Each structure stands twice: as C-alpha cells, then as structure tokens.
Amino acid sequence: MRLALLGMTHETNTFSRVPATYDRFDIFRDDEIVSQYAESQSTNAGFLEAANRFEVDVVPLTFANTGPIGTITKDAFDRIVRELLDRLRDDGPWDGVLLSLHGAAVSEEYPDADGEITARVRALVGLNVPVGMTLDLHANVTQKMIENTTVATFYRSNPHLDPRPRALECAELIVQTIRGEIRPVQALEMPPVVINIVKQFTGEEPMASVIRDCEDAIQRPEILTASVAQGYPYSDVEEMGMSFLAVSDGDEPAARDAARWMAQRAWEMREQFVVDTPSADEALQMAVAEEYGPVVLMDVGDNIGGGSSADSTIILETAKRLGVKSYLQSLYDPEAVAVCVESGIGSRITLAVGGKTDDMHGSPVEVSGTVRVITDGLYEDPTPTHGGFRYFDGGTSVVLETEDGHTILLTSKRSMNTTREQMYSAGIVPERYKVVVAKGVVSPRPAYEPIASRIILVNTPGVTTSDLSFFEYHRRRTPLYPFEEDARY
C-alpha cells in the first residue's frame, strides 16, 4: 500500500504587507522531508510515523512552508501547486494521499487556497483514492476542503502540541478506508462566530469546554473522529470563523448531529469569547506592582506566529517612558544587527531599533547600550514546542544591554518566542528579569508559563491586535458575531 505525503502550509494574514513570494517558502523534497520533520512533533512526523505503525509505504514528495506572513503571490501559488501535482501524477498511482495543509492559506487568486489544492488533488487522483488532510486549529475551514477530502483532522490544542498525533490519527483512518474497514462521511458546521485571539488558549475556559465537547463527540459509537477549528481572524475571507467537523462511519445523520451539537454548544458560549485586555501602560504598571518576576507580557498586536512584523516597539517605548527596568524582549531588526556586528562585542553604541517594517507597530526607538553577545541565531529545542518545531533560526543575532536597564535580543530573521532556548543560546537567562515580553498570545506559553510569576495579555495595536475593530474587512460573512451582535445560528 502506497500513500503520497505532500502539502503546503501557510497561515495568511491578509492585513500583513509582507507578501508570501516563492523565495520566502522553504521547500523540502523526498528525504529532506524526513530529515527535517521525522524527529519532530509536526504533522509530517505523524504522517511519516504511519508507515511503521500500519505497515504501509508513505512516500514524501514535496512540502512547502513559510511563516505566517501576507497573501501568497499568484506566482508562488502556481509554482508550488504545479510541483505538488506534477509529483503526485508522475510518482503515482496511489492507494491514498496525505495532505499537510494549514487551512488559512490565501493567494492573490484564491481566497480559499487550501480548498483549491484539495480540489485539484481530488481531480487528479479521482473519487476512489482516499485523501486525508490535517489542518491547524487556526484554519478557516471551507466546505470545499471537506468535500474534496475523505478524512480531515485538526490540531486540538493551542499551543499546538499535538500535530503529530492528529496526523497519525488521520493516516490511520485513511489506511482503514483503503482496507475497506470503514467508510468515512464528514459533516461540517460553521456557526457565524469568530473568537477573539486572546480567548484561544485551550487550557482555559471557554475553549477548554469546547475541546471537551469535541472529545465527548468522539466518544459517540458511530463517530470515527471529530475536530474543532478556532478560525483565524486575520484572514479576511468569507469562511473566517469557527467550524466543527464530525466524521462518522457511513452515517451522515450521525456526523451532522455530532457537528451540530458541538457548534450549538459553542455558539451558546459566544459572549465568553469577547474580551478586554489592558493597554501597554496598564500592563507594565501591573507587572511592576508584582512582588516577583518574571511577569511575562504577551504582545498580542505583534504575534509573530500570527503573521506580525516581530519588530513592534510599543511596549519597549512604554517601558522606557515609565522607567521600567530589568526588562527583556526580542526585536526583529536586521539593519540594527548589522550595525552592532560592525561595532563589535563590548562596544558602546547608540542606534534606533525596531518599528521599521510598517507603520502599525510603533516607531524605531533610540537606545544606547553595550553589545554583549553576537550569535549565529541557531538553536534547538527537543521538547514539544508550538507547532512541533525542533530547529530554529533567528539569523545572526545580537544581545544589546541598554542604559535603561533593558536587554534586547536583536534578530535578523523573524523568530517566534516559543522556546526559552532562543534566550539561553544567546547567553540570556530570562528567569532573572522582572518583565519579559513575549510576542504572541498562546504560542509562547509552553516556553514561559513554567517560569512566569504571572502572564498578562496586552492589547497592543498591530496586524494581530485583539481589537478586531482595528481592521477593515471586505470578504467576511455578515452577519458574523461579535461584529454583528444580532447574528443567528
């Protein structure tokens, strides 16, 4: 039995001004997919693991991935998808296909880029070849994606610590389908609700209840698996919002009933998904008032994993103005890195850092300080991190200690604050600071929850702000809660 493994993952922030061009994608082929992912906790790892578990051949073809930036250019979509389909055609025939997608990809031509990929794959392999798909919990799922796949599973935890088991589960159901043991039927429900990014942590209410309902639905005897997608509110597409999927064994009413039950229960909780978070000023005052650190401030408006610029200076500027000391944060700024490298370790320097990508994340802030460390920015974390990544590359990086009592890790690539190894590898011990800024909402939790005396979500402006009234949407459904409070389901 031969299964093809292929895909493209991109979480498109349609408000970001950084386009996803072909050059920005990392493309892995054949054994490169194995060496990059097999030992990780990612979707691809779960698909690859299926080979041994179920005694089938899983053939890695091509996988393309880039960080969550702006819209995929038509050129990039055409070139990547052409390669995916060429390889699927040339290396076939297949008994099954395993698709590694995100579910919130938007190209210049296709608002539902993932749906377009599934439709093309289905058209190529025909109706009789089972197609499995694993999506991120932040997918804006469409009927097109579900109609063109046989079984879909979505990550069930945010931070995403379970891509590997979800992909393995998907592959198992596909293998069982090929063997004629089951006949999956999928039902998708899409209540008109989008949930605030600061309410998407699955370890806390209200999401904890939503996930529990999903696990209860899976316990129904006729249900093979079920999933919830939280949606991705920074992708301005028609299907933006939550969705609920149930997969039954040949029983469409049972699948529909389970999906509707999950959706109805979440819909009834919709008011709990709307929140107010403190401003940078308020959050820093709260942090200073704590007896012990580190107080970790989540920079929600500069959520790197959500497609932001990684160079917001909003909290830094506020900390400087308020005189907050013992303060640590990273900033993406390749220009500043180059200046510091030129200046050399131990040199004193004055320069403007951050705030250079666009005009939504503050202005460059002038700082004076000492260049303490220069590194290649490569680090590794073998423990589960958000998304299952193990190897990280921040590009050439510099540790700057400023006269304000701030430590700034300047990076030359946009690297998420999802592991403390980012800091340790540069000689920084985050445990020693009173205030640590982590750019993100949920993804930094596995890294910083173990050391934080308190975590505060901060309502900073930016392309991933929790204040959705900041954005002008053109394609989303109306009515959609909470934009239209009279939306009905």
Ligand SMILES: [Zn+2]
């Ligand atoms: Zn996600």
